[in-house]
Amino acid sequence: xxxxxxxxxxxxxxxxxxxxxxxxxxxxxxxxxxxxxxxxxxxxxxxxxxxxxxxxxxxxxxxxxxxxxxxxxxxxxxxxxxxxxxxxxxxxxxxxxxxxxxxxxxxxxxxxxxxxxxxxxxxxxxxxxxxxxxxxxxxxxxxxxxxxxxxxxxxxxxxxxxxxxxxxxxxxxxxxxxxxxxxxxxxxxxxxxxxxxxxxxxxxxxxxxxxxxxxxxxxxxxxxxxxxxxxxxxxxxxxxxxxxxxxxxxxxxxxxxxxxxxxxxxxxxxxxxxxxxxxxxxxxxxxxxxxxxxxxxxxxxxxxxxxxxxxxxxxxxx
Numbered sequence: 248x249x250x251x252x253x254x255x256x257x258x259x260x261x262x263x264x265x266x267x268x269x270x271x272x273x274x275x276x277x278x279x280x281x282x283x284x285x286x287x288x289x290x291x292x293x294x295x296x297x298x299x300x301x302x303x304x305x306x307x308x309x310x311x312x313x314x315x316x317x318x319x320x321x322x323x324x325x326x327x328x329x330x331x332x333x334x335x336x337x338x339x340x341x342x343x344x345x346x347x348x349x350x351x352x353x354x355x356x357x358x359x360x361x362x363x364x365x366x367x368x369x370x371x372x373x374x375x376x377x378x379x380x381x382x383x384x385x386x387x388x389x390x391x392x393x394x395x396x397x398x399x400x401x402x403x404x405x406x407x408x409x410x411x412x413x414x415x416x417x418x419x420x421x422x423x424x425x426x427x428x429x430x431x432x433x434x435x436x437x438x439x440x441x442x443x444x445x446x447x448x449x450x451x452x453x454x455x456x457x458x459x460x461x462x463x464x465x466x467x468x469x470x471x472x473x474x475x476x477x478x479x480x481x482x483x484x485x486x487x488x489x490x491x492x493x494x495x496x497x498x499x500x501x502x503x504x505x506x507x508x509x510x511x512x513x514x515x516x517x518x519x520x521x522x523x524x525x526x527x528x529x530x531x532x533x534x535x536x537x538x539x540x541x542x543x544x545x546x547x548x549x550x551x552x553x554x555x556x557x558x559x560x561x562x563x564x565x
Contacts, residue, residue: 321465323401324376326383329473330390335366338389338474342370345385349378351467365476372470379468386470391477403461410461414454421447 332338339356346353351374361367374382379398387393421444428440 320402320404321407321461322376323403323461323464324379324398324468325401325471326379326396326398326468327471328383328386328396329394329475330386331392331394331475331477332390333477335368335474335476339368339370341389342372342386342472345382346372346374349374349382351375354469361476366474367476368472368474370472370474372472373467374470376466376468379470382470386472394475403465407458407461410454410458414451414458417447417451417454421451 335358339358343353351372354371354373356368356370358366358368372382383396383398424440424444424447428437428444431437431440
């Protein structure tokens with residue numbers, strides 16, 4: 248039987264193992280071979296991996312053992328496509344069949360009115376990653392025109408390998424703490440080890456969940472589709488004349504003009520008129536003063552008598 252000191256040392260060793268596992272360096276994971284970059288992912292799906300993240304890790308490892316120089320890569324593939332179709336509803340039914348034929352399903356679908364008797368749709372398909380190219384070929388055949396198309400891949404192999412290494416370290420630390428807990432005698436020692444086990448178990452479940460997400464995302468590719476009805480693809484035509492619309496536009500223009508005139512009148516009364524009055528009053532007073540001065544000047548000047556030419560004395564001729 249261990250002494251309390253030895254028990255404390257054992258607990259300390261378990262805690263150190265936990266710290267080491269939490270700080271595991273990602274660089275210690277083996278680097279995937281670049282030659283296998285374009286290989287399709289063979290990560291198992293939920294149906295093929297009933298054991299959860301542990302069985303997924305084992306499946307990836309067994310696949311890697313068959314080709315030790317070319318580890319299996321996990322690549323999340325996504326495609327975006329915009330197509331023009333004649334009958335949107337009929338094409339939606341065919342897309343459901345395509346998804347089922349390639350081991351997938353319709354993740355989401357929404358429609359909106361795009362005109363009279365015309366529907367525009369947004370569809371997201373999830374299919375087997377290895378069947379992505381074949382599915383896209385069938386979708387192209389449903390279209391009158393392919394407006395745009397893009398395919399992208401996100402390689403998550405390095406992240407998956409790093410998570411696997413961290414998971415192994417955490418599981419080893421968990422096993423050590425379980426041994427320490429089995430040998431503990433005091434209640435406080437048992438509780439201390441139990442707390443460490445709970446923390447490690449939480450990290451293990453978190454890593455397993457992330458590994459499962461990466462595996463499932465790599466096994467099923469995503470196709471985001473936009474379906475445009477063929478009516479919208481036609482050249483824009485001039486619509487018929489609508490008197491009610493013209494009358495509405497004219498009424499709005501009249502109201503806008505009246506609003507402008509009312510605004511101008513308000514500004515004139517409140518701003519311009521007082522300024523004009525301030526300027527005009529001195530001018531009017533000055534004009535009145537000038538007029539009085541002119542009138543007074545006229546009264547002071549005497550009248551000059553005017554003599555006619557007949558009144559002048561003409562000297563007699565000699």
